Amino acid sequence: MGLDLDACISQLLQKQLLAESLIKEICEKTKELLMRESNVIHISAPVTVVGDIHGQFYDLIEIFRIGGYCPYTNYLFLGDYVDRGLFSIETISLLTCLKLRYPERVQLVRGNHESRAVTQTYGFYTECVRKYGNTNVWHYFTDMFDYLTLSVVIDDKIFCVHGGLSPSIHSIDQIKTLDRFREIPHEGPMADLVWSDPDQDKDEFAISPRGAGYTFGGEVVKKFLHINGMSHILRAHQLCMEGYQVLYDDRLSTVWSAPNYCYRCGNMASILEVGVNGERFFNVFDAAPENDRESSRPMASERLENVLYFL
Known part of the structure; x- marks a missing residue:
């Protein structure tokens, strides 16, 4: 009997975990697709762009309520699907199934948290062991993370990436030559794409306080867009x-x-709807009401200062 993705998606929409054997099969098939x-x-x-989700499953469902469910809405997710929130497994399981079911309508970009090193510290690893009793599911997903794309371009005009730009990358063609099928390295252009941030106080590249990637200013952005004949950079990564x-x-x-990042930061969130003529509309929303009964549970993160610093 073949894999019933519709049944898997229906189960996950009810926040019910899939069997370990199913996740293994889904991750293997997704790797074949992503390769x-x-x-x-x-x-x-048109496409609706989603930033960091961080295991906040009820808020992912809220996004679908607001923006529309697949396949009726095209989605581009910009990474950081796991860690911090209470339901990283449910979140990444649903997104992976949607990608496999609707490969042309769902795009998944890799974020800095889609890595073995980061997920061992910030919650996903611990959640997998707690909910499945072993590390197998963590291995299936982190192996699959190695296959996620690094960037998306909308209508040849909008460059989309999780983090930002790199001093090693001047043209889009240079990104195409990178070997992405591996753990995110500590430094280099691949690391920069998932770790870097804009800085309004700088014009050029500078060392990032995150300890990975760079900060970059307006002149860097202007030059990159000019070289590549584009008009806009769209990214996530920062609260x-x-x-x-x-x-x-x-x-x-x-x-x-x-x-309400980590169920306590009090922030709003948004999805960005990009129209057929290039118009951009930020659809702003608050936390899903279902979070109220879950947010009092202990989290894997330590202190709030650390939560805000290491996104």
């Missing part, structure tokens, strides 16, 4: 209290999709 995708995937609008931020004369946007 055929480029480091830079070109798509067309925005209003749910989004627009910088550098509308050349760069950050979209953040985890409301």
